[in-house]
Amino acid sequence: MSLKGVFILSVSLSLMNIATHGQTLDTRESICGKWESTEKDLIIQVFTQGGQFKAEIVWYADTDDKPLDYWTDVHNPNPALRSRKILGMSILRNLAYNPNTNSWENGMVYDSKHGRDWNASANIGKQGLLKVRGYWHFKFIGRTMSFKRIK
Numbered sequence: 001m002s003l004k005g006v007f008i009l010s011v012s013l014s015l016m017n018i019a020t021h022g023q024t025l026d027t028r029e030s031i032c033g034k035w036e037s038t039e040k041d042l043i044i045q046v047f048t049q050g051g052q053f054k055a056e057i058v059w060y061a062d063t064d065d066k067p068l069d070y071w072t073d074v075h076n077p078n079p080a081l082r083s084r085k086i087l088g089m090s091i092l093r094n095l096a097y098n099p100n101t102n103s104w105e106n107g108m109v110y111d112s113k114h115g116r117d118w119n120a121s122a123n124i125g126k127q128g129l130l131k132v133r134g135y136w137h138f139k140f141i142g143r144t145m146s147f148k149r150i151k
Contacts, residue, residue: 041061044058060087095121095122107121128149
């Protein structure tokens with residue numbers, strides 16, 4: 001192979017690598033953004049921080065007509081955390097993207113209604129719904145919440 005052929009081959013492989021990496025990065029980041037639960041009672045913001053995916057509560061339905069920033073984490077097993085606000089609270093952490101399954105795995109989700117952390121995984125289905133599964137050690141022992149992307 002001539003020097004020109006080697007150069008063209010190496011440039012082509014480099015461009016393919018950049019394109020593939022860019023596609024993986026886009027897919028990996030596709031979980032980021034605002035999501036509203038299909039029950040329309042919760043909005044979360046998913047973002048990356050330190051290479052891991054996290055989520056915070058942006059809005060939730062309040063049936064007692066109190067301001068959203070009134071509610072605190074009263075069920076937290078740690079008394080020092082019981083005064084933290086539910087609004088803006090981090091509820092999903094440590095999710096890592098798995099390109100083999102096109103899902104986010106090995107995270108933790110916090111359930112403020114019961115003051116409990118659960119193992120978590122997430123994926124975006126064919127209809128574009130974000131499915132977040134909280135489970136106890138085994139995925140078949142758990143609950144899935146579905147979210148629709150919003151602007």
